[in-house]
Amino acid sequence: NQAETLGFSKPTGSLIPAALEFSKLFAPDPYDPPKAKRLLAEAGYPSGFDAGDLYPWPPYTSMGEALAGYLQAVGIRTKVRTMERAAMTTAWRDRKLKNVIVGITGAGSNASTRLEAYVSKGGAYTAGVIPEVEDLFQRQVRELDVKKREALLHQIQQILHDRMTHIPIYELAFIWGVGPRVEEPGINLVRSFAYSAPLEDVKLKRP
Numbered sequence: 001n002q003a004e005t006l007g008f009s010k011p012t013g014s015l016i017p018a019a020l021e022f023s024k025l026f027a028p029d030p031y032d033p034p035k036a037k038r039l040l041a042e043a044g045y046p047s048g049f050d051a052g053d054l055y056p057w058p059p060y061t062s063m064g065e066a067l068a069g070y071l072q073a074v075g076i077r078t079k080v081r082t083m084e085r086a087a088m089t090t091a092w093r094d095r096k097l098k099n100v101i102v103g104i105t106g107a108g109s110n111a112s113t114r115l116e117a118y119v120s121k122g123g124a125y126t127a128g129v130i131p132e133v134e135d136l137f138q139r140q141v142r143e144l145d146v147k148k149r150e151a152l153l154h155q156i157q158q159i160l161h162d163r164m165t166h167i168p169i170y171e172l173a174f175i176w177g178v179g180p181r182v183e184e185p186g187i188n189l190v191r192s193f194a195y196s197a198p199l200e201d202v203k204l205k206r207p
Contacts, residue, residue, distance in 0.1 A: 001170055004063050008173035015114070015160055017171045019192035022111035022150050024157040028168070036074040048075020052099030055092075058085040064102050067169075071100075093124050101127075104172060106194030111153045112140060119160065133159055181205055 001009045012018070013026035040048060051071065056064020061082050068078045078100055083091065091097050103125060107114055117123045119130070120137050133156050140152035160166060174194050178185045184203040186196035196202055 003066065004060070005173045005175060008175065009170040010173070011170045012168050013161070014157070015118070015166050015168050016111045016157060017114075017192055020108070020110050020114060022153040024111075024154045024161075026157075026161050026168075028170075031070075033074050040075060045075070048077060051076050051078045053081045053097075054078035054100040054102065055081050055083065055088060055097055056102040057104045058083065058088060060102065060104060067102060095127070106172075108190065108193045111157070112137075112149075115153070115156060118166070119156070128165075130159065130163070130165070 001007055001011065010018075011028040013028040014023060016023040018025055040046070054064060054068050054071075056067075061080070064080050064082075068080050071078055088097070092101065103118070105114070105117065107117060115123075115137060118125050119133055120126060121129045121134055136152050136156050136159075140149045140156075143149040143152060172194070176185065176187055178187075181204050182202075183205040184201060186198065186202040189201055190197045
């Protein structure tokens, strides 16, 4: 966090960012290598194990290397494999990437949109489908009652959290540079959107 985003990213235990509608919050797990080693030993891996390739999402190669170091510290051995962004996107969508993938997304909208890409059977980046999760996901798509839909989406997030299907790290903070001639840079005008938008609202200062 400090090296990548000057400490501005918010550590999280949630797959869905807090700013998105229908998100369910989970506290981040503390960094505790001794406990991690104990858990590995209890699971039958006292010397750790080889986890294979680790693919960091471009251009976050240094972040991937740092995560590989954290895993190595507790005995989980990986090898960082870097790819050009378009090639990695295609390989991921074609289900050709295995083992560990460091994913980063700026997709907006709500929890349903974010979950669709990663856990639903039609998701571009779904690595495996949990039948219970898929059933809940399809039910929430059809649900018109907002509270009932929220409850279904919270159930999905609880299942994913309990089964540790993903390992959330932090809510990525994008570092901006705004020049002196800019009056309105369009930062966070669209909630949780990572880029400058809407472009029609971006303004320069008058001379």
